[in-house]
Amino acid sequence: xxxxxxxxxxxxxxxxxxxxxxxxxxxxxxxxxxxxxxxxxxxxxxxxxxxxxxxxxxxxxxxxxxxxxxxxxxxxxxxxxxxxxxxxxxxxxxxxxxxxxxxxxxxxxxxxxxxxxxxxxxxxxxxxxxxxxxxxxxxxxxxxxxxxxxxxxxxxxxxxxxxxxxxxxxxxxxxxxxxxxxxxxxxxxxxxxxxxxxxxxxxxxxxxxxxxxxxxxxxxxxxxxxxxxxxxxx
Amino acid sequence: xxxxxxxxxxxxxxxxxxxxxxxxxxxxxxxxxxxxxxxxxxxxxxxxxxxxxxxxxxxxxxxxxxxxxxxxxxxxxxxxxxxxxxxxxxxxxxxxxxxxxxxxxxxxxxxxxxxxxxxxxxxxxxxxxxxxxxxxxxxxxxxxxxxxxxxxxxxxxxxxxxxxxxxxxxxxxxxxxxxxxxxxxxxxxxxxxxxxxxxxxxxxxxxxxxxxxxxxxxxxxxxxxxxxxxxxxxxxxxxxxxxxxxxxxxxxxxxxxxxxxxxxxxxxxxxxxxxxxxxxxxxxxxxxxxxxxxxxxxxxxxxxxxxxxxxxxxxxxxxxxxxxxxxxxxxxxxxxxxxxxxxxxxxxxxxxxxxxxxxxxxxxxxxxxxxxxxxxxxxxxxxxxxxxxxxxxxxxxxxxxxxxxxxxxxxxxxxxxxxxxxxxxxxxxxxxxxxxxxxxxxxxxxxxxxxxxxxxxxxxxxxxxxxxxxxxxxxxxxxxxxxxxxxxxxxxxxxxxxxxxxxxxxxxxxxxxxxxxxxxxxxxxxxxxxxxxxxxxxxxxxxxxxxxxxxxxxxxxxxxxxxxxxxxxxxxxxxxxxxxxxxxxxxxxxxxxxxxxxxxxxxxxxxxxxxxxxxxxxxxxxxxxxxxxxxxxxxxxxxxxxxxxxxxx
Numbered sequence: 001x002x003x004x005x006x007x008x009x010x011x012x013x014x015x016x017x018x019x020x021x022x023x024x025x026x027x028x029x030x031x032x033x034x035x036x037x038x039x040x041x042x043x044x045x046x047x048x049x050x051x052x053x054x055x056x057x058x059x060x061x062x063x064x065x066x067x068x069x070x071x072x073x074x075x076x077x078x079x080x081x082x083x084x085x086x087x088x089x090x091x092x093x094x095x096x097x098x099x100x101x102x103x104x105x106x107x108x109x110x111x112x113x114x115x116x117x118x119x120x121x122x123x124x125x126x127x128x129x130x131x132x133x134x135x136x137x138x139x140x141x142x143x144x145x146x147x148x149x150x151x152x153x154x155x156x157x158x159x160x161x162x163x164x165x166x167x168x169x170x171x172x173x174x175x176x177x178x179x180x181x182x183x184x185x186x187x188x189x190x191x192x193x194x195x196x197x198x199x200x201x202x203x204x205x206x207x208x209x210x211x212x213x214x215x216x217x218x219x220x221x222x223x224x225x226x227x228x229x230x231x232x233x234x
Numbered sequence: 235x236x237x238x239x240x241x242x243x244x245x246x247x248x249x250x251x252x253x254x255x256x257x258x259x260x261x262x263x264x265x266x267x268x269x270x271x272x273x274x275x276x277x278x279x280x281x282x283x284x285x286x287x288x289x290x291x292x293x294x295x296x297x298x299x300x301x302x303x304x305x306x307x308x309x310x311x312x313x314x315x316x317x318x319x320x321x322x323x324x325x326x327x328x329x330x331x332x333x334x335x336x337x338x339x340x341x342x343x344x345x346x347x348x349x350x351x352x353x354x355x356x357x358x359x360x361x362x363x364x365x366x367x368x369x370x371x372x373x374x375x376x377x378x379x380x381x382x383x384x385x386x387x388x389x390x391x392x393x394x395x396x397x398x399x400x401x402x403x404x405x406x407x408x409x410x411x412x413x414x415x416x417x418x419x420x421x422x423x424x425x426x427x428x429x430x431x432x433x434x435x436x437x438x439x440x441x442x443x444x445x446x447x448x449x450x451x452x453x454x455x456x457x458x459x460x461x462x463x464x465x466x467x468x469x470x471x472x473x474x475x476x477x478x479x480x481x482x483x484x485x486x487x488x489x490x491x492x493x494x495x496x497x498x499x500x501x502x503x504x505x506x507x508x509x510x511x512x513x514x515x516x517x518x519x520x521x522x523x524x525x526x527x528x529x530x531x532x533x534x535x536x537x538x539x540x541x542x543x544x545x546x547x548x549x550x551x552x553x554x555x556x557x558x559x560x561x562x563x564x565x566x567x568x569x570x571x572x573x574x575x576x577x578x579x580x581x582x583x584x585x586x587x588x589x590x591x592x593x594x595x596x597x598x599x600x601x602x603x604x605x606x607x608x609x610x611x612x613x614x615x616x617x618x619x620x621x622x623x624x625x626x627x628x629x630x631x632x633x634x635x636x637x638x639x640x641x642x643x644x645x646x647x648x649x650x651x652x653x654x655x656x657x658x659x660x661x662x663x664x665x666x667x668x669x670x671x672x673x674x675x676x677x678x679x680x681x682x683x684x685x686x687x688x689x690x691x692x693x694x695x696x697x698x699x700x701x702x703x704x705x706x707x708x709x710x711x712x713x714x715x716x717x718x719x720x721x722x723x724x725x726x727x728x729x730x731x732x733x734x735x736x737x738x739x740x741x742x743x744x745x746x747x748x749x750x751x752x753x754x755x756x757x758x759x760x761x762x763x764x765x766x767x768x769x770x771x772x773x774x775x776x777x778x779x780x781x782x783x784x785x786x787x788x789x790x791x792x793x794x795x796x797x798x799x800x801x802x803x804x805x806x807x808x809x810x811x812x813x814x815x816x817x818x819x820x821x822x823x824x825x826x827x828x829x830x831x832x833x834x835x836x837x838x839x840x841x842x843x844x845x846x847x848x849x850x851x852x853x854x855x856x857x858x859x860x861x862x863x864x865x866x867x868x869x870x871x872x873x874x875x876x877x878x879x880x881x882x883x
Contacts, residue, residue, distance in 0.1 A: 028776050040705045047703060051696040054660075058667055058692045062685055065670035069606075070677055076831065077607070078862035079673040084612035092664040093657060100653040100699065107703040108646050114705060115642070160639075165479040166572065168637065168712055172778030175709040177637045181573065182478060183566025186639035199787070203637075203712035203780045205472050207479060208398040211783035 004068070011067075012060035019052050030172050033194040033219060036114040037175025043103075043110050050099050114176070117189055121155040124148070128160070128167030128180035131209030133200055143232045148200055148217040151225035155191040168204035171217050179204055192219040266322025268353055278316025282308035302488055303558055305464075310492035314453045322355045323446045344437075345845040355449065357441035359430050360843065362448050364743060366423025367736070369448075370416050373455050375808070377411035380404045382805050384784075389798040391788045401784035402470030403486065407458055409473035410490065413590065414497040415455045417728045421593035422504045424735045425532045427743055429508065431836035431843060432526050434517025434852040434869065439510040447503035454497035461489035472782060474583070477564035477575040481556050491554040498543045501589075505539035508532050517835070517869070519854030524868075526834045526858040527616055531596025534620045538585045538592070538627060546582035549575055573640055580631035588627045590724060592620060594731030595662055598684045601734050602666050604832040605681040606673030609859040611665040619658035626655045636707045645704050652702035659695055663688060678830075679753030683734035686761050690726025694719060697772065715775030721768040733760075733811070740818070741825030745842045748822060752814040759807035766800035833868045834858045 125136040137143040162180040170177040178188035202213035344358040384404045438444045461468040466484020552563040562568025603610045632648040697719040828837040852869040860866035
């Protein structure tokens with residue numbers, strides 16, 4: 001029995017190492033370009049560690065059992081009549097409960113932090129229309145642009161809306177997403193922390209041109225942003 | 235138990251045998267059957283069209299002819315009713331209503347003597363079960379071919395084979411068929427065949443309703459598929475059909491709005507039938523705590539169906555009213571509330587995920603226990619966790635709407651309930667693997683699919699935890715990560731369990747054995763190509779590829795090409811299954827009554843079972859999974875007038 005447990009643990013460790021390798025060798029997440037996404041990636045890794053543990057446990061018992069207790073087709077004996085084990089059942093009710101509540105708490109904390117607007121964020125309206133995005137800078141005489149330009153390090157509040165059907169405002173590298181819904185206004189906060197060019201993608205099926213409803217997002221230094229906005233105002 | 239009184243043997247109770255009308259031509263045309271079904275459908279269509287035109291002319295409404303109205307009312311309400319009347323689904327009730335002598339119920343509708351009997355209204359639950367399964371697998375193939383078409387389009391960035399509207403139509407009809415015409419009714423088909431047998435009942439509680447609920451299904455399927463032929467193409471707003479996009483769609487959207495009504499009605503009728511059957515028709519001694527877990531699973535599933543399905547019916551009616559009657563349920567300019575659609579839709583469609591999973595849980599419990607030769611670990615907790623999922627399942631719908639712009643305060647409570655569902659689900663997974671522990675494991679095809687299910691569903695469940703967490707969901711929602719997640723749950727989950735169930739009960743249903751070697755080939759090819767198809771989708775999704783796009787960033791080209799190749803292999807693996815099943819059905823080796831040495835009641839009768847299932851009502855005396863318990867038995871059967879013999883033999 002003790003040797004069996006040791007073998008099971010060995011199988012489990014092998015599977016865990018393999019799965020961990022899959023999780024870390026490939027770069028599953030896009031480069032984070034916002035403070036919000038940095039925090040989201042933290043939750044992602046927290047959930048990943050727990051998932052690796054659970055998956056390794058389940059699959060190692062399956063693999064081990066089949067390896068150890070497989071019988072030929074003509075075997076007609078029965079296994080031991082084990083109907084259950086109250087202690088075990090309590091454990092596998094309680095431990096997952098603790099784990100999911102931990103994920104829930106971490107998620108709720110990050111959600112709250114990502115939703116906390118600081119002092120005077122930059123206000124940008126993201127307006128969806130079949131099949132293009134329009135960005136209106138309310139703080140700068142409603143400068144309107146088809147390209148999203150943001151100053152790095154500046155907390156920005158997007159107010160999303162739509163003039164026809166539902167769209168979804170998404171910059172994969174910002175990790176934040178919000179549907180643009182006709183009839184209501186929705187908001188989302190993004191604090192870019194990396195300069196560069198990123199893609200604005202529509203994430204909600206909005207009709208024939210959905211796949212091509214894209215725009216460019218540029219995160220630039222404060223000085224470049226001021227220059228750009230003045231060009232637009234001129 | 236009322237079973238003996240309600241279901242006497244036909245010879246004893248009804249000596250007069252019903253004689254169908256004479257005259258071959260006359261009978262073919264006016265007798266109940268597909269021919270009468272077709273001409274009555276056409277007749278009802280014409281009459282309803284004339285009625286619509288007459289009314290519009292009377293009130294001088296312009297224009298006189300509105301295709302969508304005629305299509306919806308004459309085509310999708312009147313014609314199907316005519317079809318159902320024509321095939322004879324209402325004959326008994328109509329005779330009763332108009333005061334004509336009803337045919338004495340001689341059970342002549344029971345059993346199938348030739349393949350033609352499967353194309354008639356038949357009240358035998360075993361025939362209906364097979365009608366369900368063959369129909370659903372037909373639509374599985376249709377939906378699968380659509381998937382391969384749009385995977386071909388997605389092999390490279392840019393548009394190659396189909397235009398955007400066709401692409402959206404293919405994606406939408408694929409999902410709709412797989413959900414409403416395959417997974418949900420395939421489980422209903424398996425349960426139709428197996429549950430009455432497991433209960434020791436001679437049939438379902440309402441055999442005529444059972445027949446009717448089957449025949450509603452092809453109507454829905456034909457509607458979904460035929461939407462491709464109308465102007466503007468098939469409905470392209472996704473299977474979720476979000477308003478207001480769906481309200482501005484071409485004609486095809488009506489087919490979705492109405493098809494869902496027929497599929498939903500079928501689902502609700504079957505669920506009511508299961509509930510009444512399970513509550514009232516258990517054999518003597520079959521207490522709730524002695525029911526096999528498949529019965530428990532269908533009991534909880536049926537409760538979900540009965541409570542939740544009316545909501546999707548409502549959501550689709552509202553969209554159709556907005557389209558045709560110019561109401562404004564979801565039109566903001568008219569005071570409508572766009573998010574209302576999503577709340578109503580998901581109040582059904584999240585529980586629908588469990589409708590598509592709980593019966594599979596039941597199947598897997600049966601397979602793992604009998605193939606490991608051990609009792610199901612923690613039987614009572616397994617049943618209670620089904621109830622837990624049922625109850626929690628109604629409190630999580632808004633996790634589909636974390637980025638939809640709904641009330642902020644709803645997000646954290648819905649996240650907590652969503653994560654809590656992992657607890658009963660975890661109990662089930664852990665109990666299955668504990669059932670394996672120290673068993674005597676027979677690695678047959680159904681067992682392979684069951685174990686494939688346990689591991690793949692664990693992955694699907696874990697990616698569900700990611701999506702349950704609001705911050706991760708905000709990043710991953712509406713991307714290919716979602717596509718990966720639902721296919722791990724619905725393919726690696728539900729479809730694997732359907733395959734397990736088909737292989738497991740194939741000998742019982744057909745009286746013949748499938749080919750084990752081909753079955754194993756089928757499993758391994760499916761398992762590998764399934765993972766090669768759907769696992770990389772997690773990656774492209776997280777990296778930034780949205781779902782439901784016909785074109786995408788060139789950065790994802792290589793992986794999508796790989797996914798497409800793998801999906802073609804996955805499609806090809808089904809050919810092995812089809813070949814195996816068809817060939818084995820025609821000329822496979824004759825199967826024993828109980829090839830798996832299982833204890834539940836369906837295995838204690840011949841394969842296929844006798845026309846009324848049990849020649850004598852079984853007396854249940856113990857649990858269904860007492861493997862390895864010396865002297866334990868599930869039921870005692872009286873064979874004819876002889877001495878009672880013990881089960882299992």
